[in-house]
Amino acid sequence: xxxxxxxxxxxxxxxxxxxxxxxxxxxxxxxxxxxxxxxxxxxxxxxxxxxxxxxxxxxxxxxxxxxxxxxxxxxxxxxxxxxxxxxxxxxxxxxxxxxxxxxxxxxxxxxxxxxxxxxxxxxxxxxxxxxxxxxxxxxxxxxxxxxxxxxxxxxxxxxxxxxxxxxxxxxxxxxxxxxxxxxxxxxxxxxxxxxxxxxxxxxxxxxxxxxxxxxxxxxxxxxxxxxxxxxxxxx
Numbered sequence: 001x002x003x004x005x006x007x008x009x010x011x012x013x014x015x016x017x018x019x020x021x022x023x024x025x026x027x028x029x030x031x032x033x034x035x036x037x038x039x040x041x042x043x044x045x046x047x048x049x050x051x052x053x054x055x056x057x058x059x060x061x062x063x064x065x066x067x068x069x070x071x072x073x074x075x076x077x078x079x080x081x082x083x084x085x086x087x088x089x090x091x092x093x094x095x096x097x098x099x100x101x102x103x104x105x106x107x108x109x110x111x112x113x114x115x116x117x118x119x120x121x122x123x124x125x126x127x128x129x130x131x132x133x134x135x136x137x138x139x140x141x142x143x144x145x146x147x148x149x150x151x152x153x154x155x156x157x158x159x160x161x162x163x164x165x166x167x168x169x170x171x172x173x174x175x176x177x178x179x180x181x182x183x184x185x186x187x188x189x190x191x192x193x194x195x196x197x198x199x200x201x202x203x204x205x206x207x208x209x210x211x212x213x214x215x216x217x218x219x220x221x222x223x224x225x226x227x228x229x230x231x232x233x234x235x
Contacts, residue, residue, distance in 0.1 A: 074138025101222035156230030158187035
């Protein structure tokens with residue numbers, strides 16, 4: 001790469017970042033449904049036709065923001081798992097689960113508008129493309145990894161699956177956790193949805209005048225979710 005090409009690449013990176021930053025500011029002020037490429041271009045000092053060279057449509061810009069948000073919370077979860085592995089006993093899988101859950105909550109509370117973009121109401125007229133699937137899976141994969149390690153070490157026993165749910169449990173396990181028992185796959189999906197339900201209630205104000213000490217409440221709830229899938233604390 002020549003020095004000119006390198007300068008152009010750096011400029012493109014900087015302009016792309018500026019566009020995204022302004023788009024995030026619009027998300028905070030107006031919500032995703034009102035995101036406007038023309039308004040973004042105006043605020044970053046570009047004509048609309050120039051911005052289209054970076055993001056051809058509103059949906060392309062939304063997709064980039066969504067991927068960034070999923071990657072951000074995914075990276076936080078992955079780092080929390082790595083840090084907790086270094087700080088806890090090798091068999092304390094529950095402590096790792098709680099650490100990851102708390103890290104996800106902390107990111108959501110610190111970035112409510114990005115959280116709302118990926119876990120809030122769907123944006124009218126927008127359909128997320130395949131590109132979002134990998135980033136969207138990162139937190140779930142971290143939680144599955146904790147369950148996988150615990151299962152390999154302890155053979156954890158999640159709640160039994162009713163007969164009527166058995167085919168769906170087997171499908172879930174085959175789709176995303178083929179090496180885990182179907183009952184554990186169901187327990188993981190249940191815990192994952194409850195985790196984000198707790199986070200959403202806090203971020204979207206449903207705990208107002210209900211829960212005051214939210215950090216302690218959440219840590220207790222995360223502990224309970226981990227125990228419900230069969231994780232146990234270790235000394």
